[in-house]
Amino acid sequence: MNLQEQPAGVYRIQSLGQDVTAAFSSRLYDNSKRHEFLAALSLRPENLVMVKQVHGDTVLVADKPDPVFFDTPADGLITKTPRLILGIRTADCVPVFFWDAAGKVAGIAHAGWKGVKAGILDQMLKVFKTRFGSPTANMQVALGPSIRKCCYEVGNEFLGYFPGFYFGKNASHGYLDLAGSIKSRLLKKGIASSQIQDSGLCTVCENKKFFSYRVEHQTRERMLNVICISPEH
Ligand SMILES: [Zn+2]
Structure with missing residues (x-):
């Protein structure tokens, strides 16, 4: 991944593709500074769409920054509309960016263990295909910062949830490789x-x-992860 921090606290995923802005914030931008983060990316805050994240598998298609999205339970967003900014907030869960370069369709998902288990990734690819005809062969996918197997200690019930991605530490606990x-x-x-x-x-x-939600005692602060199709030149 070609990741560039510019300016400080603004991480741009340069290698996802041309004609798309994909980025995430550091803790220099707390929840009160989302507009500043978007401005640093030369994006307009009024074009931001977010959803009420619930760790499920619902994916919505957006074509305008309708305020109703903010109260709608969902964990994935897809658009073909340039300038519309799709945003997902995370602090340990995995932000997953999707870009169909040929069809010029962008998406982003909030993928915690519950959503992954529920099938949020399958649902993203299904909506890309059914609504926009995006074949998987066109898709570029990127994973942002999240809690990793080095630190993600979970109970042994996860052995059944994620076979092959749970690594036992002792009889009752182990580590989950969600990414x-x-x-x-x-x-x-x-x-x-x-x-x-x-x-x-x-x-x-x-x-x-x-x-980190875990380390910081269930902090309410989140990183903002965004994807936005550039306007045609
Ligand atoms: Zn770690």
């Missing part, structure tokens, strides 16, 4: 590993830069 599970699910849907980019960033290991 690994996401990549595996994408591969099974026909997305090649060369189409998947991972920031590799851990919100706990890099807690000086990113918010």
Whole structure:
């Protein structure tokens, strides 16, 4: 992944594709500074669409910044509308960016363990295909900062939820590789590993830069992850 921090606290995923802005904030931009973050990306805050994130598998298609989205339960957003900004807030869960470069369709998902288990990734690819005809062969996918297997301690019930991605520490606890599970699910849907980019960033290991719900005692602060199709020149 070609990731550039410019200016400080604004991480741009340069390698997702041309004609698209994909970025996430660091903790320099707390919840009160979302407009400043968007301005630093030369994006207009009034074009931002977010949803009421509920760890489910609902994906919505947006074509305008309708305020009703903000109260609608969902964990994925897709658009073909240039300038519309799709936003997902995270602090440990995985922000997953999607870009169909040929069809010029963008999407973003909030992928925590519950949403991944519920099928949010399958649902994203399904809506891309049914609504916009985006084949998986066109899709570029990127994973932003999240809690990683180095730090994501969970109970042993996760062995059944995520077989192959739970690593036992003792009889009752182990570590979950949620990003690994996401990549595996994408591969099974026909997305090649060369189409998947991972920031590799851990919100706990890099807690000086990113918010972590776990480490910071269920903080309400979130990173803002956005994707926005550039207007035609
Ligand atoms: Zn870590």
